[in-house]
Amino acid sequence: MSGKARYPIPVDAKTIGKRLRDIRNGHGMTQVQLAAKLGMPQALLSDYERGKLRVHGGLIVAFTK
Numbered sequence: 001m002s003g004k005a006r007y008p009i010p011v012d013a014k015t016i017g018k019r020l021r022d023i024r025n026g027h028g029m030t031q032v033q034l035a036a037k038l039g040m041p042q043a044l045l046s047d048y049e050r051g052k053l054r055v056h057g058g059l060i061v062a063f064t065k
Contacts, residue, residue: 014051020063021049038062 024034031049035042038059047053 012051013054016055017049017051020055023063024049 024031029037031042031045035045038045044053048055048059
């Protein structure tokens with residue numbers, strides 16, 4: 001068995017950021033609203049969505065709440 005995943009995983013920051021933006025938009029939220037809910041500056045959320053920063057696991061958990 002090879003060590004590769006059998007399904008596609010969005011591993012790059014831009015792909016993950018785009019997915020986060022799509023989910024936020026799907027819930028009808030602005031960056032300002034979501035950033036306030038997560039307790040972070042809107043500019044930081046923008047950096048995540050644009051793939052300038054890679055999202056860590058703790059933030060992904062915060063997105064699910």
